[in-house]
Amino acid sequence: MELGLLAAGIGAGIIAIGAGIGIGMIGKGAVESIARQPEASGDIRGAMILTAAFIEGVALIGAIICILLALGVGG
Amino acid sequence: MAKHYAALANPLVFQHVSVSQSLSSLRIALASILFIVGWSLIGVPANATTTAYDEAAETEESSSPIDVMGKIADHDYIESPFGKVYLPRIFWVEGQLYTYANTKKALESGEFIDKEGTLYRADNTPVTIDMSITSHLVYVWLGFILALLISLWAASRYRRGIGRTSAPKGALHNIYEILYLFIRDDVIQGYIPKEKAPRYTPLLFSMFMAIAFMNLFGLLPWAATATADLTVTATLAFVTFVVTQASGTKTYWGHVFNFPGVPLLVKFILTPVEILGLFTKPLALCFRLFANMLSGKIMIISILGLIFIFTDLFGATVGVGSSVIWVALTSVLYILKVFVALLQAYIFTLLSAVFIGGALEEHHHEEHDHDHEDLTKMDTVQA
Amino acid sequence: MMMSLFLAGSSLLSFNTGFAIWILISLIVFLGIMYKFALPPIIKGIEERETSIQSSLDAAEKALRDAEKIAKDNEDVVREAERAAQKIRKEATKEVEEFRAERLEKAKEDAEKLIEDAKKSIDQEKQKALNELRKEVADLTIEATTRLLQKNVDSETNRKLIDETINDLSKN
Structure with missing residues (x-):
């Protein structure tokens, strides 16, 4: 049980790092693109939200696994 | 003029996307950590017989300061605000229907027995289908009803000519129209071919309204977040899945079963992946909404719960004193949650539109189509 | 604790078929009402307004173009009229000038003619007076001579003589 909690905590931290890097890179790319081409900001924004949503999806699935670990459902 | 509104709505969404997105990953981690810390600190007695029902929960309340799981x-x-309202229970057990006004009545009737929180029929048969009306179902209904009421109200105004011949009047009407135009122009027409978009506009806009209201209902202090329930989001995603598959064109199915332009051996690998992708897309859709709403809820409960945990650990003075921090933090989180509630409804609608648009794709004409493919691929990979 | 967490966890991540059936039913009802009653007037109303706004924008643009054209036309007309007026004025001035010159000429001619006529009539009168005078003079002379000469001189011969004398006189 305690190991499950530990695993969940570490897992959540790693998820945060991964999602943070991923979404940060998307934001960087999007802002740079908008600065370069302000007239295309609408399309860039849509693509940015979409991609960020995908990354968030992965992160949240990871978070659910962490919750499962913390709850001890897996073992 | 109409376009103008949509353009006005756009920057609004944009400004908060980056903030909330980057905060969401932080939120996930924080929520998980707080949740785990909270649980270990609360320390439910090992011999406590917890049940999903109220009677047991009431006895438990005395031993634990907050009940995180009970809230969600x-x-x-x-x-x-006036107390608990018990809901009817409906059971379908092996071809027989049982209905009771509430759980207590079901137990009193002697036809059902309580075994560690799960109800069984008196002869130990498990319930086949539990059609009971639950708190989440009530909030699903409330979300639907509010969306319906506002839409019918707006419809009556349009029928009377307000908004049809003149500009919409009043804040609510304007907001409604901005949302409608935003969903129609930016979300649906952006990803679904323009000539087919009108067929999907009512469905996706209705879904958006319903999800937005369910999410927003979860912000009420005593209310349950219906979308923080996997069953709800899975059903919503199931609708998207059905619509996507039903509107699939020849090109779409060709891409699934017989990917053009690759050798036969690769097809053997690609086809299962594509078939898997059909299911992972709505699955990711359902988990995204569920986890987003759940994490927000857990986080608010956990942070407010810290007041009681601190009271338990260090005494009432510390608990009350530190409450200033926790309440301030919760207020900020609440503002964030309003945006997240709308944002997640938007993302759900957007991704539904993307999936449907991908299925509607006729033969690749331009580079545009490849963009869509890339996105759907990405989703396959992530799932 | 394990058991309670497990129960809570399973309820958190479980899929409840009965609940899903309820949601599907309510979703279908919800979508049905939205499709049948709520959304058609909204969609139609907004589309109608969009088309009306678009058409009025188009109409306004067309009206603006028309107005510009009319203004241009008007300007042309005004310029044309001005030009015509100037021409008319010029013509009128010229005509008046010509008329005046003509009248002046005619007046001069008339005056000259009058003077000539006068001169002519004066001459005629003078001639007439001279002739009369000559006749008178001749008569008087004849009478005088007759008286002087009495019968001895043939009056015929005398008259001839006197006429010659007068003619000589007038020649002198």
Whole structure:
């Protein structure tokens, strides 16, 4: 049980790092693109939200696994 | 003029996307950590017989300061400012239907027995289908009803000519129209071919309204977040899945079963992956909404719960004193949650539109189509 | 604790078929009402307004173009009229000038003619007076001579003589 909690905590931290890097890179790319081409900001924004949503999806699935670990459902 | 509104709505969404997105990953981690810390600190007695029902929960309340899971789990009652309202229970057991006014009545009738929180028929048969009306179902209904009421109200105004011949009047009407135009122009027409978009506009806009209201209902202090329930989001995603597959064109199915332009050996690998992708897309859709709403809820409960945990650990003075921090933090989180509630409804609609648009694709004409493919691929990979 | 967490966890991540059936039913009802009653007037109303706004924008643009054209036309007309007026004025001035010159000429001619006529009539009168005078003079002379000479001189011969004398006189 305690190991499950530990695993969940570490897992959540790693998820945060991964999602943070991923979404940060998307934001960087999007802002740079908008600065370069302000007239295309609408399309860039849509693509940015979409991609960020995908990354968030992965992160949240990871978070659910962490919750499962913390709850001890897996073992 | 109409376009103008949509353009006005755009920057609004944009400004908060980056903030909330980057905060969401932080939120996930924080929520998980707080949740785990909270649980270990609360320390539910090992011999406590917890049940999903109220009677047991009441006895438990005395030993634990806060009940995180109780706040987010589905119940057989709804909490209201005036107290708990117990909901009817409906069971379908092996071809027989049982209905009771509430759980207590079901137990009193002697036809059902309570075994560690799960109800069984008196002869130990498990319930086949539990059609009980639960708190989450009530909030699903409330979300639907509010969306319906506002839409019918707006419809009556349009029928009377307000908005049809003149500009919409009043804040609510304007907001409604901005949302409608935003969903229609930016979300649906952006990803679904323009000539087919009108067929999907009512469905996706209705879904958006319903999800937005369910999410927003979760912000009420005593209310349950219906979208923080996997069953709800899975059903919504199931609708998207059905619509996507039903509107699939020849090109779409060709891409699934017989990917053009690759050798036969690769097809053997690609086809299962594509078939898997059909299911992972709505699955990711359902988990995204569920986890987003759940994490927000857990986080608010956990942070407010810290007041009681601190009181338990260091005494009432520390608990009350530190409450200033926790309440301030919760207020900020609440503002964030309003945006997240709308944002997640938007993302759900957007991704539904993307999936449907991908299925509607006729033969690749331009580079545009490849963009869509890339996105759907990405989703396959992530799932 | 394990058991309670497990129960809570399973309720958190479980899929409840009965609940899903309820949601599907309510979703179908919800979508049905939205499709049948709520959304058609909204969609139609907004589309109608969009088309009306678009058409009025188009109409306004067309009206603006028309107005510009009319203004241009008007300007042309005004310029044309001005030009015509100037021409008319010039013509009128010229005509008046010509008329005046003509009248002046005619007046001069008339005056000259009058003077000539006068001169002519004066001459005629003078001639007439001279002739009369000559006749008178001749008569008087004849009478005088007759008286002087009495019968001895043939009056015929005398008259001839006197006429010659007068003619000589007038020649002198």
